[in-house]
Amino acid sequence: MHMKSIDSRLRQLLGAVPTSYWDEKIKSHPGYWGERILSQLVYANEISKGKAGAYTDVIETALAYVEGRIAEEGVIAKQTALEAEQLLNDLAAEAKSYDILCVAHAHIDMNWMWPWDETVSVTLDTFRTMLNLMEEYPFFVFSQSQAAVYRIVEQYAPLMLEEIKRRVHEGRWEVTASHWVEADKNMPNGESLTRQMLYAKRYLARLLDIDAGSLNLDFEPDTFGHSLHVPEILANGGVRYYYNCRGSDGPVAYRWEAPSGHSIIGYREPTWYNDFIQPILGSYVPDICRQTGLKTHLHVYGVGDHGGGPTRRDLERLRDMDGWPIYPNIRFGTFADFYRLLETVSEKLPVIQDEQNFVFTGCYTSQTRIKTANRIGEASLNEAELFSAAAGALSGASYPGAAYEEAWRNVLFNQFHDILPGSGVIETREHALGLFQNTMAIANTNRKLAMEHIAAGIDTSGLGEPGDKLTVSEGAGVGFGTQAFKITQVERGRGHTRIVHLFNPSAYDREESAELVIWDWSSPIRTLVVKDSFGNPVAHQLLDNGFHTHWGHHYMRLLIQAKVPACGYATYTVALGEEAVRPFFPTDPRVEREESFVLENELLRVAFSPFDATVVSMIDKATGTELIDRSRPAGMFRFIREDASKGMTAWRVGRYMSIASVHENVKIKMEHRGNVRQSLKYELQFGSSALKVSVSLDRNSPRLQFGIECDWHEIGKGATGIPQLSFHWPLAYQSPSYKYDIPFGTIVRKPLDMDVPGNSWALGMRLQPDKPTVMIVTTNKYGFRGTDNSLSVSLIRSSFDPDPYPELGNPHKIGLAVCVAGPSSSNRELAETAYRFNHPLSVLSGVPRPGTRPCDASFLKLTEGTVAISAVKMPEEPEGNRWIVRVYETEGRDTKVKLQLFKPATEAYFVDSNERKASGGLFIGSNAEFVEFGVGASSVASVCIVFQQ
Incomplete structure (x- = not known):
């Protein structure tokens, strides 16, 4: 037979x-x-x-x-x-030689198809059911992930928390929450993925009185893809095991090896993570066991997504099926039990050395405001921690660690795999944006307080003048700048000499434009003069000739060409010049000339079509290389109609049914032709929407910047498809592959006619290594498409399920830059380019006063090493005057890192991502003002630096 x-x-x-x-x-x-x-x-x-x-x-x-x-x-x-x-x-x-290890779990999505209060109810109702079942069935064991759900219990049902703690210590409630939530693994940056572990482990160890080291499983059953350096990030956080379901159809059991060589043991759920008990499950066992090399099959069961967990019927069935003679042995256990078994065959497991992507590529773009909240939240906390750490080490200022933890928890919660991807209902977005407001209140308040603390000690006594005692400028501008997510641009000066401090969060010296806001300047009859702290004149230009009003005050905007030391500050003055302002003349033209729309600086010449405002040429002046393909349709902004027949429109980018340039009936005009910035702006309408674009090219900058404001009114429907706004750049060279930034590194992918994730940028590589390339950087976008010798960014898309109107509301503001990368640009340089675009210089108004610190200073400078810095902070457990500095290697080779410090260090040592001391020493320079240490290829390293008191 x-x-x-x-x-x-x-x-x-x-x-x-x-x-x-x-x-x-x-x-x-x-x-x-x-x-x-x-x-x-x-x-x-x-x-x-x-x-x-x-x-x-x-x-x-x-x-x-x-x-x-x-x-x-x-x-x-x-x-x-x-x-x-x-x-x-x-x-x-x-x-009976086979076992089924049944592990109970309740998958609880954070605010997916329901509001926050329902998430709380789902969590508490589910846990009550589990605790009741434990009373009834002594053999029942339960596992639960996500630190955020334990926080819910602590906040809303503290008596239940005591029951859970008792079951945890009995060994019947397994805590699998090494992360704050089951987060997306493509869009959060590497620092966020590190903080997921740091804050989850610390919190749960204290809350449940357990060993943080026991939290060694990253349980990600529903996460939409897994980026390349995840094993490296997890290994640094003491996580050894991985459980996933989506993003791969490869081996069931595997070792996932990062480019650094660090690896973790992974298990790809071969059936599904929300499973109930059915007798036919035994049929899976022999084949899956052949794949894993074990005689034990892991079966994860329990109603999920909306919580619920295992049912009484599940337990009764399992107990009964265990007695069937021709059936595997059935036992109840934990994920830890299973991964201990996998450890025994780990050397025989197939090795994965790549990202585990892609799935649900629409999630890189859906819900623009949530994407903006994530990028801005990460960037603001990065800067706030840096300058708070500097203020603390400088003069003992209090470090607001508890406040930053709260803000980080907000950011981490919103990185849940149905929130940040934009695949939730309107209540999901509303709650996420509420958390974002709280995040920004914490981050920007403390960022500014730290800068003010630093500025208070700067000796500016020789820079200012007493000023008018009847001034109205002091205190002007309260709250100004928050809508752009900046620190507030309140005025502290008065009179005809104003002092400003510029702060640079980058680990390198920067020279670039900075916009100052000058309040209630009452002498428009004389020219302005801008000087650095040494009295040298500084190039500048007025961005507007008139005055703007703001709550009883007026202001003007001034652009200066600034130089600011690494992780430090510089001081400038704005004062009256000697020349009188030229008298007003009529503006009627005496001669008409051909109108051209060209932006040009020392590095680039960019020409725009006077007909439709598209870029028709971008020349790299150093090599004479053309960087845009003139032979192809040059529509920079395109209106795309996606096929919605696949459904799940928030999750999936549909097949493109039509692509059309929106550059019709364009209103275009030159805006600035100054010695710091040249710019033009244009407006257009398409469909029911309107687009305003300001394009600028600054002095000595390789970056063509697009400031985009879109009043979007397009609505997706099943019958008509999904409308999308895209930015498109046809490359003037053959691009065999494309490079993208990902958490803690970069990845090169082949051309793909589909959206793929990038943390903030994508670059079209070229066959000729001696010519420049084009890189597109964004401030709040994650979905890129590199194919057909072109780069595209998906800007807005109107999916219609589960949220029918996800993008309607306030106009969307998007920052985007087309950057020219030199032939020998390293990944570190590309990362720095993107960092600067997402972290503009901060401006703080100053006053003349005595002090002990110079007008310009650096707190930290990266002087050697192929690394990027992802964090400078004080430890979570305050102990003396110390910093945690985290770096990641960018070029795929071992490197020696040298950090120049602003004050002597007494000790330096490695720590892991949980800030526990690790092996390996660091070299402290002879003058104790720099530290040196080695970092392995593609590795992440965290060091603790102890300063002299």
Whole structure:
């Protein structure tokens, strides 16, 4: 008898024999016995397949017997099932050589299709059910992930928390929450993925009185893809195991190796993570076990997404099925039990050395405001921690660690895999943006307080003048700048000399433009002069000739060409010049000339079409290289209509049905032709929407900047498709591959006609290594498309489920830059380019006063090493005057890092991501003002620097 015929006969029986085991476990009911014996026959057949058909005859005898009894009686009665089990007795020992390890879990999505209050209720209701089942079933063991749900219990049901703690210490409640939430793994930056572990482990260790080291599983069943350096990030945080379901169709059990060489043990759920107990599950066991190399199969069960967890029926079925003679042994256990078994075969597991992507590519763009909140939240906290750490080390200013933890928890919560991806309902977005407001209140308040603390010690006594005692400028501008997510631009100066301090969060010196806001300047009859702290004149230009009003005050905007030291500040003055302002003349033209729209500086010449405002040429002046393909449609902004037939429109980018340039009936005009900035702006309308774009090119900058404001009113429908706004740049060279930034590194991908994730930028690589390339950097976008020798960024898309109107509301503001990268640009330089675009210089108004610190200073400078700095902060456990500095290697080679410090260090040592001391020493320079240490290729390293008191 051939195996195929047994397979087909079993399928026929499973489809034809009525069963009621799904609804009730009544052994006297014929349906129970039919389900029981057929499930055992299927399982036996799967065992036999793995043994080259060794049990075919036995199975054939039992199957023929069952078929005969059905023919006579029309059902499978109890006696038939028991007799058939006896006929299969030769397989009993082999059948019981397999185990099913049943691990109970309740997948709880954070605010997916419901509001926050429902998430709280789902969590508490689910946990009450689990605790009740533990009382009833002493063998029942439960596992639960996500630190955020334990925080819910602590906040809303503290008495329940005591019950959970008791079960945790009994070993019946497994805590699998090494992360704050089950987060997206593509859009958060590497520092965020590190903080997921840092704050989850610290919190849970304190809350539940457990060892933080026991939290060594990253449980990510529903996460939409997994970026390349995840194993490196997890290894640094003491996480050894990974559980995923989406993003890969590769091996079930595997070792996932990062480019650094660090690896973790992974398990890809082969069935599904929201499973209930059904007798046929035994049929999976032999094949999956052959793939894993174990005789134990992990079965994760429990109603999920909206919580719920295992049911009483699940437990009763499992207890009953364990007694079936031709069936695996069934036992209740934990993920830790299973991964201990995987450890025993870890050296034999297949190795994955790549990202595990892609799935649900629409999630890189859906819900623009949530994407903006994530990028801005990460950037603001990065700067706030840096300058707070500087203020603390400088003069003992209090470091607001608890406040930053609260802000980080908000950011981390919003990185949940249905929030940041934009695949939630309107209440999801509303709650996320509420958390974002709180994040920014904490980050920007403390960022500014730190800068003010630093500025208070700067000696500016020789820079200012007493000023008018009847001034109205002091205190002007309260709250100004918050809408742009900056620190507030309140005025502290007065009179005709104003002092400003510029702060640079980058680890390198910067020279670039900075916009100053000058309040209530009462002498427009004389020119302005801007000087640095040494009295040298500084290039500047007024951005507007008139005055703007703001709550009883007026202001003007001034652009200066500034130089600011690394991780430090510089001081400038704005004062009256000697020349009188030129008298007003009529503006009527005396001669008309050909109108051209060209932006040009020392590095680039960019020409725009006077007809439709598209870029028609971008020349790299150093090499004479053209960087945009003039032979192809040059629409910079395109309106795309996606096919919605796949459904799940928030998750999926549909097939492009139509692509059209929106550059029609454009209103365009030159805006600035100054010695610091040249710019033009244009406006256009398309569909029901309007687009305003300001394009600028600053002095000595390789960056063509687009400031975009879109009043978007497009609505997606099943019948008409998904409308999308895209930015498109046709490259003037052959691009065989494309480079993207990802958490803690970069990745090169082949051309793909689909959206793929980048943390903030994408670059079209070229065959000729001696020519410049084009890189597109964004301030709040994650979905890029590199294909057909072109780069595109998906800007806005109107999915319609689950949120029918996700993008309607206030106009969307998007920052985007087309950057020219030199032929030898390193990944570190590319990362720095993107960092600067996302971290403009901060401006703080100053006053003349005595002090002990110079007008310009650096707190930290990276002087050597192929690394990027991801964090400078004080430790979570305050102990003396110390910093944590985290770096990641960018070029794929071992490197020596040298950090120049602003004050002497007494000690320096490595720590892990949880800020625990690790092995390996650091070299402190002879003057104690720099530290040196090695970092492995593509690795992440965190160091603790202890300063002199």
